[in-house]
Amino acid sequence: MFCCPLCEEYTIYSVCNDCRKIRHYMSIYSKGRIIEILDSILSRTEDKQDNKVKSEIKKEIRTKMENIDAHKTERDKLDEEIRKEIKEKFNKDKKMY
Numbered sequence: 001m002f003c004c005p006l007c008e009e010y011t012i013y014s015v016c017n018d019c020r021k022i023r024h025y026m027s028i029y030s031k032g033r034i035i036e037i038l039d040s041i042l043s044r045t046e047d048k049q050d051n052k053v054k055s056e057i058k059k060e061i062r063t064k065m066e067n068i069d070a071h072k073t074e075r076d077k078l079d080e081e082i083r084k085e086i087k088e089k090f091n092k093d094k095k096m097y
C-alpha cells in the first residue's frame, strides 16, 4: 500500500485512481485550464455551480466545434487546390495532342 501524494488516501498505486483521473484531464486540457475550471466552479454557491458546469461544458463544445470548422475550411481549400491542379494538368495534356 502507498499513500497518494495528492489526496493522502491509501492506494495500491503510487497515485490513487481519482487523482490519476485528474492528472489525465490535466494532460488533455493543460493544468492551467483545469485550475481555471475548478476555480470558476468551486468559488460559486452550490445552486449556481450547475449553471457554471453547463456553461463550461458549452464552452468546451464550442471550442471543439470551432476547431472542427477550421479543419473543414482547411480541407475545402486543399480540395479546391487539388481540383485546380488536376484541371490544369488535364488542359496541359489536351494541348499536347
Ligand SMILES: [Zn+2]
Binding pocket: 004, 005, 006, 007, 008, 009, 015, 016, 017, 018, 019, 020
Ligand atoms: Zn489521490
